[in-house]
Amino acid sequence: MENEKIGIENLKKITMTPEEKSQVFQNILNTPLIAKPPIKSPYSFISVFTRHNLSYSLAFCLLLIFFGGASYTYFQKQSLENGRVAMINKGGISDNNSFRASNFNQKALPNNLNNTGSTTENSIPTDTKTGANAKMSASTISAPSATMMSPNDLKSARASQIIYQGTGFSFNYDSSAKITSGTLSGGGSYVEISSTDKYNSIHFYPGTLPNNFRPEFFASTTLINGKTFYHGDVQTENGIQRSYMYKKGGKTIVIQNDTLIDLGSIEIN
Amino acid sequence: MEDNINYTFKKIYALHSDGIFRFCLVRVSNREQALDITQETFLRLWQTLLEETELKNNRAFLFTVAHHLIIDYYRKKKSLSLDKMLGDDNTSFDLPDEKGNVEFGAEGRFVLNKINSLSPTYREPVYLRFVEDLSPEEIGKILDISANAASVRINRGLEELRKNTGYNT
Incomplete structure (x- = not known):
């Protein structure tokens, strides 16, 4: 035990020499002190972005959200029912506002564009009169009809100058087409123009439009023969069909398709 | 203000420099290295005093700094462990009596x-x-x-x- 104490005392005698002690002291006092900037906390808000790979993760997430949203919007615009995807527009005009509808049922035409009146002659086959929603349920869409033509092309394609004088309105239509007219249950009248593979309808409302007309559907406008037409597109089994709306003096006309009608000739009496 | 810091530093250095040096020498087994670590330890103390940081226990602070500097020293010198150095006769530390001052x-x-x-x-x-x-x-x-x-x-x-x-x- 005594040896242990002696050993510890011996250890305690280990010291610097006076020269070493003086030298170290002088070195310390003569060392230029470099002002070190305070160490930034690794957990501060900015440090998280500047020091860690979290910034990359965050940027990746933001890019994912951005491109995910862009893809969703793009394919929503381009897709068909049940998530099928098809490139529909090929060099034609398209309605930039129609993609705002979140699904195809919303994109479809309002129900009151359907034939609600009684037919008098040349009745249209039932499946073509049940409206856009029913037409969309078809499993195939033919490619040729998916290509749209501009209203001006349609106008030049129509040579007929036969004037139909309906109740409250008149228009020119293709001479090869058959015409059917009737009255709407909610008031007003309608005309259906059909040929072998084409179909148009014109609904005339002398008063206020029914409430279930969605204004956003007719968000875009087209100027035809000095008349401003509101229009919107809807996908059907025959491709995209454009519907127009024209107002004059509190009276409104809704035209489904314009393949057989000269829009520029439409007049509200 | 700086005179006061100088006085404080001199006082602490006179009191604890040998203990810190001894601690370093025993740990690193190399007199020059022990002197370097001792110098660095007191340099940290000097900087701390200039920053007017209050030290509750100067001796504990010095030993803590020295302890960390020794750890850093061995981290830089990964290939040689303390045990290996102590077990090697060629690298045993210089004894104070070899400097002619203290008997060991x-x-x-x-x-x-x-x-x-x-x-x-x-x-x-x-x-x-x-x-x-x-x-x-x-x-x-x-x-x-x-x-x-x-x-x-x-x-x-x-x-x-x-x-x-x-x-x-």
């Missing part, structure tokens, strides 16, 4: 070898307690453990040391 007897070398032969957990607490006369609380601060844990390590280390030396018989 056989008992001292014997005790030092036995302390160094302790397991790493007990080596530093035993050394700091019985050679540097630090309290368990100070040792706890230096080793970043509680005072109670430091006390336990000291006692267990002492038991192991007594078994190794045979002084308890």
